[in-house]
Amino acid sequence: MSTVETVRGPVDTAELGPTLMHEHVFVLSTEHVQNYGAGDWWDEEERVADAVRQLKAVRDRGIRTLVDPTVWGLGRYIPRVRRVAEQVDGLNVIAATGLYSFHELPHQYANRGPGLLIDSDVDPMAEDFVRDLTRGIGDTGVRAAFLKCVVEADGLVPGVERIARAVAHAHRETGAPITVHTNARRETGRLAADFFAKEGVDLTKVVIGHAGDSNDLGYLTELADRGVLLGMDRFGLDGYNGTEDRISTILALAERGYADRMVLSHDAACFIDYFGRPEERAEALQRFAPNWHFNHISDDVLPALRERGLGEDAIRTMMVDNPRRYFGGEGA
Incomplete structure (x- = not known):
């Protein structure tokens, strides 16, 4: 039996079921919330209750696992996520470790490490990641799984x-497997795959996140042929790539035999503080990304794929078997 750690403890990978491979429960800046949200637009109990409502709706559509790549730089706070997960029976939430930065390191790591001001044999950042995976995150007892x-x-x-x-x-x-956020327009998935290959990483355990922002079949098949999984994971963010184009690209890749190299998701969140107050966020998303939510794939994308001829075996491969294999379980 192969198991994977979730926010509520280990589960058999055979029980992961249909999986959304790149979603966030919360994307928050702790300093933003503490200094400007508390006593104003942030209500902890309201936001937790709203997240429970949203995740129950996900579960009720048959999704059984939500993979949450929220790490340092995106506001990971496991006690809040665990509060939500404990109220949604039948849905696994899988936590991550790592660091989200486009350029510079956090000051807390910049001067610590091999050959730096505070010298060490091993990068303390790597030690922290390993601790999250093997001992748990903070004092929560929750272990990251990727x-x-x-x-x-x-x-x-250099920082990246x-x-x-x-x-x-x-x-x-x-x-532990890896998910890497990439820029599809600049095709940085190639850089990521090249780098990880040189570093001795098993590329079959790497998701090239946001690969689905591209419709370039040459770029996508080149990556897939190296063994990585393609993150077709921003459904609803039409500013990067429209839903119809995303669907057509998945169909074209599946027709070429790459269903076993794709995973699906939205990159959505129960709440993200990038858009201001909750009411401002709701208004902005209704105008610019009305389908950017956890249920778009279940309600719209999978029916469209079926209508256009994609078989149930391919859908199961993308939604069930590929996530299970990524986390260490056997494929179908």
Whole structure:
């Protein structure tokens, strides 16, 4: 039996079921919330209750696992996520470790590490990632199950490269899989795959996040042929790529035999503080991304794929078998 850690403890990978592979329960800046939200637009109990409502709706559509790559830089706070998860029976939430930065390191790591002001044999960032995976996050007892980093438009600038190297170290030490945020327009998935291959990472355990923002079949099949999983994971964010184009690209890849190299998701959140107050967020999303929510794939995308001829075996491969294999379970 192969197991994977979730916010509520380990589960058999065979029980993961239909999985959304890149979603967030909360994306928040702790300093933003504490200094400007508390006593104004942030109500802890209201936001937790709203998240429970949203995740129950996900579960009721047959989704059984939500993979949450919220790490340092996106506001990971496991006690709040666990409060939500404990109220949604029948839905697994899987937590991540890693660091989300497009450029610079946090000051807390910048001067610590091999050859730096505070010298050490091992990068303390890598040690922290391994601790999250093997001992637990903070004092919560919740263990992360995968790693997250970024290779954005500016590529492997020094801070980003050091984070990615720490992620690779933690992968080699623990076997934990990796999700990397990439920029499809700049095709930085290539940089990520090249880097991780040189670092001795098993590329079959890497998701190239946001690959689905591209419709370039040459770029996508090149990545898939290297063994990585393609994150077709921003459904509803039409500013990056419209739903119809995303669907057509998935169909084209599946027709070429790549259903076993794709995972699906939205990159949505129960609440994200990038858009101001809750009412401002709701108004902005209704205008610019009305389908950017957890249920778009279940309600709209999967029916459209079926209508256009994609078989149930391929859908199960993307939604069930690929996530299970990524987390260490056997494929179908």
